[in-house]
Amino acid sequence: MTHTPGAAKPFASSADTAAKEQTLEVLADGVYALTAEGDPNIGAIEGEDFLVCFEALATPVAAEKWLAKLRQHTDKPVRYLVLSHYHAVRVLGASAFEAETIVSHEITRDLVAERGKQDWESEFARMPRLAEAADSVPGLTWPTLTFADRLTIDLGGDRGDLVLQYHGRGHTEGDITAWLPRQRILFAGDLVAIEQTRGFLQAMIREVGGVQQRGGTLKEAFEATHAALVDDYGHWPIFEHCLPFDVSRLWDELSGIERPVIWTAERDQEVWAQLQG
Numbered sequence: 164m165t166h167t168p169g170a171a172k173p174f175a176s177s178a179d180t181a182a183k184e185q186t187l188e189v190l191a192d193g194v195y196a197l198t199a200e201g202d203p204n205i206g207a208i209e210g211e212d213f214l215v216c217f218e219a220l221a222t223p224v225a226a227e228k229w230l231a232k233l234r235q236h237t238d239k240p241v242r243y244l245v246l247s248h249y250h251a252v253r254v255l256g257a258s259a260f261e262a263e264t265i266v267s268h269e270i271t272r273d274l275v276a277e278r279g280k281q282d283w284e285s286e287f288a289r290m291p292r293l294a295e296a297a298d299s300v301p302g303l304t305w306p307t308l309t310f311a312d313r314l315t316i317d318l319g320g321d322r323g324d325l326v327l328q329y330h331g332r333g334h335t336e337g338d339i340t341a342w343l344p345r346q347r348i349l350f351a352g353d354l355v356a357i358e359q360t361r362g363f364l365q366a367m368i369r370e371v372g373g374v375q376q377r378g379g380t381l382k383e384a385f386e387a388t389h390a391a392l393v394d395d396y397g398h399w400p401i402f403e404h405c406l407p408f409d410v411s412r413l414w415d416e417l418s419g420i421e422r423p424v425i426w427t428a429e430r431d432q433e434v435w436a437q438l439q440g
């Protein structure tokens with residue numbers, strides 16, 4: 164990402180309005196994924212006479228476009244809509260699915276109640292590209308079925324099981340994965356634990372922790388972390404967008420703030436101005 168020296172970078176992804184190309188992939192018989200060059204992805208799994216959908220995109224209008232692609236492959240009704248975690252750009256399109264049951268982890272339901280509205284406002288301000296027809300969102304998305312550890316959905320016929328599993332705190336406090344044991348396919352939402360992610364986190368902890376221990380400022384921690392990461396990770400989608408928020412949260416965590424404070428649209432702007440401005 165380039166910017167003019169001396170000029171403030173546009174807030175988060177607010178200036179990135181170019182549409183991403185969406186690709187529907189058939190991963191196995193009756194198993195589908197829609198990817199979009201790093202934008203939130205989404206999945207669907209065919210049961211014997213129903214569908215399980217995984218994630219819901221940011222708005223009903225955006226979700227309807229995905230459903231139109233999916234409907235070229237199957238017309239089964241959506242019985243379950245599974246939400247991997249509560250982030251507005253992945254859940255607020257839920258109404259388009261007309262699902263019988265909306266499933267999430269029980270902590271995710273608590274997070275909707277505690278900070279769902281603020282998350283909606285801050286994420287839509289960060290990523291207007293994703294908030295297509297933002298006023299088509301009818302309200303917060305509430306799960307109607309929650310679980311604590313594991314929930315197995317029998318897909319019927321000879322289609323096997325879909326296993327929803329909680330792994331502890333990760334990307335949020337309530338992330339779950341969806342695993343198809345027969346096809347060995349995992350839908351992981353925003354929860355990934357690969358070597359690259361570990362390297363990213365270790366460098367962040369080293370840089371932010373180092374600056375904090377010597378009594379430096381949050382801005383210094385951001386600059387040190389940016390310098391340490393940009394060569395290896397600067398090409399990641401929304402790297403520049405996320406890093407100020409990543410550093411701010413880690414700074415809080417290393418200061419003893421156990422649970423993330425609520426990201427409001429106002430706080431988003433303050434952190435951005437302080438670190439990227």
Ligand SMILES: [Zn+2]
Nearest residue numbers: 248250334353
């Ligand atoms: Zn997320």
